[in-house]
Amino acid sequence: MNISMDSISVEKEAIEKMKGCGDLHKTIKLVPSDAEERKRQISEEVAKLLELKAKLGDDSQKTKFVLKCPKGTRDYNPQQMAIREGVFNTIIKCFKRHGAETIDTPVFELKETLTGKYGEDSKLIYDLKDQGGELLSLRYDLTVPFARYLAMNKIQNVKRYHIAKVYRRDNPAMTRGRFREFYQCDFDIAGQYDAMIPDAECVKLVSEILNQLDLGEYIIKINHRKVLDGMFAACGVPDDKFRGACSAVDKLDKTFWDDVRAEMIQEKGIDPIAVDKIGKYVELKGRTELIDKLLEDEAMKAQKSAVEGLEDLRVLFKYLELYGITDKVVFDLSLARGLDYYTGVIYEAILQGFAHNPKAGADGDESVSVGSVAGGGRYDGLVGMFDSKGKKVPCVGVSIGVERVFAIMESRALASNTKTRTTETEVYVVSAQKNLVEERMKICKELWDADIKTEQSYKRNPKALDQFQYCETNSIPIAIIIGGSEIEMGVVTLRIVGSREERTVQREKMVEEIKSVLANLN
Secondary structure (H helix, E strand, O other): OOOHHHHHHHHHHHHHHHHEEEEEEEHHHEEEEEEEEHHHHHHHHHHHHHHHHHOOHHHHOOOOOOOOOOOOOOOHHHHHHHHHHHHHHHHHHHHHHHHEEEEOOEEEEEHHHHHOHHHHHHHHOOOOOOOOOOOOEOOOOHHHHHHHHHHHHHOOOEEEEEEEEEEOOOOOOOHHEEEEEEEEEEEEEOOOOOOOHHHHHHHHHHHHHHHHHHOOOEEEEEEEHHHHHHHHOOOOHHHHHHHHHHHHHHHHHHHHHHHHHHHHHHHOOOOOOHHHHHHHHHHOOEEEHHHHHHHHOOOHHHHHHHHHEEEEEEEEHHHHHOOOOHHHEEEEEOOOOOOOOOOOEEEEEHHHHHHOOOOOOOOOOOOOOOEEEEEEOOOOOOOOHOOOOOEEEEEEEEEEEEHHHHHHHHHHHHHHOOOOOOOOEEEEEEEEEOHHHHHHHHHHHHHOOOOOOEEEOOOOOOOOOHHHHHHHHOOOOOEEEEHHHHHHHHHEEEEOOOOOOEEEEEHHHHHHHHHHHHHHHH
16 A cells, blocks of 8 residues: 555644643643533543544545445446447437437536426435535436526527436336436427427327337327316316326326325325226226217316317327327326426327336336336426516427336347347458558558448457457457468458458458448448
C-alpha cells in the first residue's frame, strides 16, 4: 500500500492532539468547578475527539467494499447490450418512419415541475439533496419533462421521440423487467389536430413495433378517461373520489377484483353499492359492439362525459380498421392508467403469452409475469400547467416499456442457447508468417478508410491458428490472409470464414471484392 509522508504526518498530529484532549479531559475531572461549566467543557472536548477521529479515519473500514449494484439497477454484459441495441434500432426506425424528430432533456428537474402530476405514484419520485438552493428530483418519466419543454420554448406543434433513462423508487422485480433505473422510449404528437387522427397513429405505431420485435401474440387495450369518469358518476361515486377510484381500478392488471373492491371501500371511502356497480362495468370487454351497448345503457348515456368518450372511441375504431389492426385492439373498461394527466384515449399493450399472473413470484417463477410492454394516451392539459397564461397544447403519445421487452428477449436467447454477436467486425486481417505486423497495419488502414469494419491481432507475431479461431469465435465473416508470397505477388487471400472457401484477390481490387462478398453474405 502506498502511503504519502503527508498522510503519516497528519495521522501523528491527530494522535498527539487526541492524547492532549485526553489529558485535558482528566484535568477537567480533577479541577473542582461549577458542575455546568465542567459538563460544557467535557462536551466540547468529546466533540473535538470525534472530529479528530473522523479526520484520522478507521483503516479497518477503508478496505471493506461491498461490490454490488444498487437495488433495482444492474450491469449489462456485451451480449445483453447487443440485444438492447437491436431493440433500440428497431424502435427508432419505426419512430423515424412516422416522421418523428428527437430531443433530450435533463435527467433531473425542479421538484415543483414533477409534483402533482402522477397521483399516488408521486411517492415513487427520487428527491435529490439540496444543491445550492434548488430543490431537484430525478425524472419519473419523459412525458412531464416534454410538457415543460414545450411550454418553456413556446412550441405549439411537434412530433418527437425521446429515448432516455427514468427513475422510480418502486419495488423492483428484476426478472419481470421492473427496475428503479430504466429506459423509456417515448413517441408524442403535440398540436391542435382533428379528433382521433394522431391517437390512431400512436396505436398503429405500437402494433408495428411489437410485430417487428416478434414478441408473440399481443393485445392492445383501449379506454377513454371520459368514459371512466362517466362510469364512476353513473355508479354514484362522488366527483372528489374519481381519482382514487381510478387509481384502484388501475391495479386490476396486477391483483384480483376482491382486493381492488376492498381498497375502494376501506381506503378510498367509496360506498359499497357504487363499488359493486363499478365491478360489473370493469368486466366488460369488446369492440364497436360494446360501444353501441354502452350508448344504450341508461346510466351511462345520462353522463355527458361518457357519451363524448364513447363517440371518440367509435371514430378511433373506424380509423384502426383502416389501419388493419382492429383484431389486435380491444375496448376494455378495466383499463384505467392511474396517472393524473390523462384526459382522453388511453391504451396499453399486453403480451398474451406473458400476461400478468397475480400469484407469480410466490414460487419464485416470475418469468411469465412481464405485464404490459407499452402504454400511453392523450394529455391535453399538461402543457398548460407550465404556461403562465394556462395556454394548452393538446398532446397524445405512447411509451414503450423496453426493459420488459429486454427481459423477454434475453430469456429467449438463453433458452435457445444461440450465440449473440457483440461486435460488427466484417474483416479480420491474418498474418500467416512472422514479422508482418506492419503489412497488417497497412491493410487495416486501407479497409478502415473504405469504411469496412476491420480488426487485427495486437501481437506482433500471432499464431495463425489463434487468428482463425478468433474469427470463428466472434463470427467474423471474412479473413484477409497475407504471407511473404502474397506480398511479393501483390495479392491477398480472401477466406469466407463460415465455408472456409478461399480465393486470391489482387491487392488493388481487395476493397471492391470485400464489399461484393459482404453484400452477397448479407
